[in-house]
Amino acid sequence: MINSTDFEPVIRKCTPEDLDKIMKLQKHICQTMEDTRLFVSTSREENRDYLIYPNTILGVFDGEKLIAYGSLVFPNDSPENIGWDLDWSREKIFHCLTLDTIVVDPDYRGHGLQRTLIRSCVAYALELMPDASVLTTVSPFNKYSLHNVQAEGFQILKRKEKYGGYDRYILGYTKAPDKEFPAFEPGPDAVILPMENILQNPELPTGCESVALTMVLNYYGQKLSKTTIADEYLIRDPENFVTAYKGDPYQISGDGIYAPGLTQTAARYLQANHCPQTATDLTGTEFTKLYQYLDKSAPVIVYNSVYLKTPINVASYTLSGKTWHFYHNEHCVVLCGYDPEGHMVLINDSLSGLVWRSEEAFARIYDQLGKMAVLIR
The missing domain is CATH 3.90.70.10 (Cysteine proteinases)
Incomplete structure (x- = not known):
């Protein structure tokens, strides 16, 4: 375990040049995880897409080493938008963003990096879309991540199987809970x-x-x-x-x-x-x-x-x-x-x-x- 006095974390947006580091850290997480139900890995192609604006992957670096990252995705009305699982309208789904992944190198845990990334991703989301709902999924058995996500203002909205049969809570965060998204009605000149x-x-x-x-x-x-x-x-x-x-x-x-x-x-x-x-x-x-x-x-x-x-x-x-x-x-x-x-x-x-x-x-x-x-x- 790295002592907090031994490193100075720097948060920045990852670039395509960081993709190998992202995949290396994800592989390390998977290899060290005792309960494989808690984490579903993301493909290289998906992570590549997450590096393209307006999507983003925020990385925490110790020097040149990537020690944690969080990915925020603008899925629009694609099937992977978690809003569909909540039976929301297409109009509302267009305002749903996905906090897809938050991972921290096991050697650097205990320094609040997960909560820091959650806050940073949410801030980025609301900067681009102030009325957005940020949705994420967490395993009910991942008590540590579940606590951190809820501590940052996310609320449990539903429990269902996701990602090929894994039990997950769907949690959401929004600054505009009463915002309505009416269906578009074409005018007489349409x-x-x-x-x-x-x-x-x-x-x-x-x-x-x-x-x-x-x-x-x-x-x-x-x-x-x-x-x-x-x-x-x-x-x-x-x-x-x-x-x-x-x-x-x-x-x-x-x-x-x-x-x-x-x-x-x-x-x-x-x-x-x-x-x-x-x-x-x-x-x-x-x-x-x-x-x-x-x-x-x-x-x-x-x-x-x-x-x-x-x-x-x-x-x-x-x-x-x-x-x-x-x-x-x-x-x-x-x-x-x-x-x-x-x-x-x-x-x-x-x-x-x-x-x-x-x-x-x-x-x-x-x-x-x-x-x-x-x-x-």
Whole structure:
């Protein structure tokens, strides 16, 4: 056990360069833990994502050594948002953040580092989102962590099995317990196209592009099954994600196909089936300029991210002298409505269903991914 006079802890935000240290400390925690029910480890990919703003991992360092860290996650309305376990509305869930992990090197315990990290993570959360609810999970058998979390103002909200069968308390902290989050109601000037939703899972875990195209073709009267485009019209390639699908949409390891390739895929279907519509690549179009097509009853396929998560550049491909970047969290959806007064857009999403999104947040990620869009008309 390290004496408190033997080190001067420094707290700072971790960076991607600290990822190896984070994984090393987590492995050490797992190896020294007597009761394995108390802690579920986080994958390297998840911790990598937690290092991307607005998420954060706050680390406590003794010199260059990472001795403790806490991760705070902005999950939006993704399935891992703990708010779903509490049967909260989507609007409230968008204001739920996750205090995912607090770990302390066993040699440095007894110096209040866990409570210091809890306070620091909560302060960071409320700085970015003052009306947020910060949720976390703790094993009922982890008396030490449970005491520290409750001592920092968290209250037990529910007990249930999580993470593949582990018993957990769900605890929450908020500065705005009476805050209401009403469902969005579009105004009289909203444009809403009547579309049916198709969920990509379980058949096509990475097939959002082909499902988005299917939803638009069915809007025009085709009667396609979920997998027809992926099975019969989608060209695949092990490296090219620009004019072909990189990987396999039936596998979680699949990547995707960008607007040029999806436009060609749509054209193949339209020509083969003697459809009157044509496919146009609208890449480069300013987001609000897409509304003109909705005004003429034409939905637009657009590229964004899953659950509005931050896109992470993970690959590149050069075609005809232009370098394209592929992003982890890339997602393809259909823009099928907008409300000019509420500044909201209606998205036909193969993961979330028909959902209203913030125009500002959606447009920002649309820009980040290169303003990619495809029109069938």
